[in-house]
Amino acid sequence: MDEISFDGKILHTPFAKPDAYGALSMPVYQNAAYEFESAEQMELAFTGKVSDHTYSRITNPTVQNFEDRVKNITGSFGVTAMNSGMAAISNAIITLAQTGSNIVTSRHLFGNTYSFFASTLAAFGVETRFCDLTNSYEVESHIDANTCAVFLEIITNPQMEVVDLKVLSEITKKNGVPLIADTTIVPFCNFKAKNWGINIEIVSSTKYISGGATSLGGLIIDYANFDWLSSPKLHNFAKEFGMAAFTTKLRKEIHRNLGAYMSPQVAYLQSLGLETLSIRYDRATDTCKKLVEKLETLSEIESVNYTGLNSNKYFQLSLIQFGDRPGAMFTINLASREACFRFMNKLKIVKRATNLFDNKTLSIHPASTIFGTFTPEVRKEMNVSDKTIRFSVGLEDVNDLFNDIKKAL
Numbered sequence: 001m002d003e004i005s006f007d008g009k010i011l012h013t014p015f016a017k018p019d020a021y022g023a024l025s026m027p028v029y030q031n032a033a034y035e036f037e038s039a040e041q042m043e044l045a046f047t048g049k050v051s052d053h054t055y056s057r058i059t060n061p062t063v064q065n066f067e068d069r070v071k072n073i074t075g076s077f078g079v080t081a082m083n084s085g086m087a088a089i090s091n092a093i094i095t096l097a098q099t100g101s102n103i104v105t106s107r108h109l110f111g112n113t114y115s116f117f118a119s120t121l122a123a124f125g126v127e128t129r130f131c132d133l134t135n136s137y138e139v140e141s142h143i144d145a146n147t148c149a150v151f152l153e154i155i156t157n158p159q160m161e162v163v164d165l166k167v168l169s170e171i172t173k174k175n176g177v178p179l180i181a182d183t184t185i186v187p188f189c190n191f192k193a194k195n196w197g198i199n200i201e202i203v204s205s206t207k208y209i210s211g212g213a214t215s216l217g218g219l220i221i222d223y224a225n226f227d228w229l230s231s232p233k234l235h236n237f238a239k240e241f242g243m244a245a246f247t248t249k250l251r252k253e254i255h256r257n258l259g260a261y262m263s264p265q266v267a268y269l270q271s272l273g274l275e276t277l278s279i280r281y282d283r284a285t286d287t288c289k290k291l292v293e294k295l296e297t298l299s300e301i302e303s304v305n306y307t308g309l310n311s312n313k314y315f316q317l318s319l320i321q322f323g324d325r326p327g328a329m330f331t332i333n334l335a336s337r338e339a340c341f342r343f344m345n346k347l348k349i350v351k352r353a354t355n356l357f358d359n360k361t362l363s364i365h366p367a368s369t370i371f372g373t374f375t376p377e378v379r380k381e382m383n384v385s386d387k388t389i390r391f392s393v394g395l396e397d398v399n400d401l402f403n404d405i406k407k408a409l
């Protein structure tokens, strides 16, 4: 469907089979199991000789249609929908990691991702090597024969750091290591992972895609652009499955055994969310840009951090990689932790809540919440400051948001 637009692809990805009643939207197949006409048919399905659904932990028609739409708009080889962003990250990493492997990443990570690497995986003998991903020399010196992946977030939260993907992907390619990117902050309509040397893309679809924070979800997107013969764990698999080795290992083993597949009801909600992704994203990012420009003029605010601002350190790189809409998340710094709390308690329209890209604008003090159980030393290493408030811009009018923030200051 190359000739049709991004939104056209979302709206017109065909069902795998014609619906018996001609339903226009994909029905919710809210069932666990599927009936077979014969024992022979059953054998073919269970041994993977035909692609019929057998059990909804493994595949489901409603979830598959959501996956097909994402596949269509990303031009990817394989899409696996999970029941949260964390399920997507853990399933993707477990597909590649084994005892003795290491992962090279930055300390600038989403809180649970950091904890998954530093604690959960460490307990299974998988080492995580934290380094400055913006420094090519450091990255290269941390990679060795046991490195199973380089992992990054394309705009880190809440530091708002941007790595030069062209430089990083050249390093990973040269060293035969897959590059895994969490692209949650800038969705498919504005960022094409495939064009930046990313091999596996991870998205928390809880955020932009769900369409107003209706549900949790995660996506593992495989571009089949990596030679898995150089992966320590998938080497033998790659001899049989070639470029499909990652998705085959994930779909035939890891995700079945871990059991975190997206549920049909959620796939329905997120398919609907996907249909309005571009218009919601355009609106929220327009508002975000106007809002940060207004906030920069207020003397009560020490600094405004958004990569779409001319004054931002990453402005040029962000423009090249994400265009003029680098997400609808920004942070501000106030004088102290106390000033942040006082300010947040006075907000009337902006909600105090975690999550990103709800239809409503949200604010959170990351140091005392998402990173609240980390030691001050770890927070310092992660560059999570006590003075920072994070905002996620929703669909309200920009003046309503500006006035609410101005009054609270």
Ligand SMILES: *Cc1c(COP(=O)(O)O)cnc(C)c1O
Residues within 6 Å of the ligand: 084, 085, 086, 087, 110, 113, 153, 157, 182, 184, 185, 204, 205, 206, 207, 216, 217, 218, 356
């Ligand atoms: C929210 C988020 C996650 C985790 O996603 P869940 O759906 O909450 O499990 C991972 N990475 C980033 C960048 C996120 O914002």
